[in-house]
Amino acid sequence: QSALTQAASVSGSPGQSITISCTGTSSDVGAYNYVSWYQQYPGKAPKLMIYDVSDRPSGVSDRFSGSKSGNTASLTISGLQAEDEADYYCSSYTSSSTFVFGGGTKVTVL
Amino acid sequence: QVQLQESGPGLVKPSPTLSLTCDVSGVSISSGNYYWSWIRQHPGRGLEWIGYIYYTGSTSYSPSLKSRVTISVDSSKNQFSLKLNSVTAADTAVYYCARVNIGHSTMRVWGQGTTVTVSS
Numbered sequence: 001q002s003a004l005t006q007a008a009s010v011s012g013s014p015g016q017s018i019t020i021s022c023t024g025t026s027s028d029v030g031a032y033n034y035v036s037w038y039q040q041y042p043g044k045a046p047k048l049m050i051y052d053v054s055d056r057p058s059g060v061s062d063r064f065s066g067s068k069s070g071n072t073a074s075l076t077i078s079g080l081q082a083e084d085e086a087d088y089y090c091s092s093y094t095s096s097s098t099f100v101f102g103g104g105t106k107v108t109v110l
Numbered sequence: 111q112v113q114l115q116e117s118g119p120g121l122v123k124p125s126p127t128l129s130l131t132c133d134v135s136g137v138s139i140s141s142g143n144y145y146w147s148w149i150r151q152h153p154g155r156g157l158e159w160i161g162y163i164y165y166t167g168s169t170s171y172s173p174s175l176k177s178r179v180t181i182s183v184d185s186s187k188n189q190f191s192l193k194l195n196s197v198t199a200a201d202t203a204v205y206y207c208a209r210v211n212i213g214h215s216t217m218r219v220w221g222q223g224t225t226v227t228v229s230s
Contacts (some may be wrong), residue, residue, distance in 0.1 A: 034216070036216040038214075038217070040157075045206060045221065045222050045223050046206075046220055051192060051211075051218070052216070055214075084144070088115060091157075091216075093215035097171075098170055099147070099159040099162075099210075099215070100159060101149075101157040101158065102157040
């Protein structure tokens with residue numbers, strides 16, 4: 001299985017909205033609504049931000065939202081803040097009962 | 111509060127097997143609602159899923175690592191383990207264990223990670 005495709009980097013100014021895309025195939029992203037998004041700061045473990053394409057765990061800001069269309073999932077961060085600067089990874093369950101991650105996107109707040 | 115803690119050798123020589131353990135607290139590993147997973151991250155790189163185990167012993171592995179990986183569970187100790195065979199410098203990475211919520215196929219709880227360096 002190949003890694004899901006994410007842009008290497010995305011940037012935005014404080015207050016703006018940015019969107020990170022995650023493209024897979026009909027065997028992973030397109031197969032189920034089991035796409036998750038993780039935030040990772042340097043030297044830290046990943047933190048779950050979105051699951052089941054668009055659901056947020058309690059405690060995660062509603063500035064974070066997720067969606068999916070076909071084989072592509074997206075994470076949108078609204079009202080960008082300095083604390084949002086981190087790496088973001090998408091993940092999907094697959095039709096082979098495995099998981100696959102995206103290559104990661106570095107978000108920079110200008 | 112659910113916590114996961116990885117443990118194992120930080121520095122290993124290229125050898126037949128690398129072994130890591132994940133101690134689980136705050137929930138029974140036999141509760142049935144979760145898979146227990148291993149993920150790794152090479153230096154400066156992205157996350158790579160290694161595999162998961164259900165408390166019954168049923169497993170799923172990454173196709174790229176399947177020939178070298180074994181994940182096992184010890185319910186009596188509330189822990190699960192990773193064995194990786196024929197390790198080389200390319201296996202140098204931070205290894206994480208995580209709890210997977212089956213109904214949502216998401217890794218909601220992660221350990222802090224343990225760094226493994228393979229070097230002679």
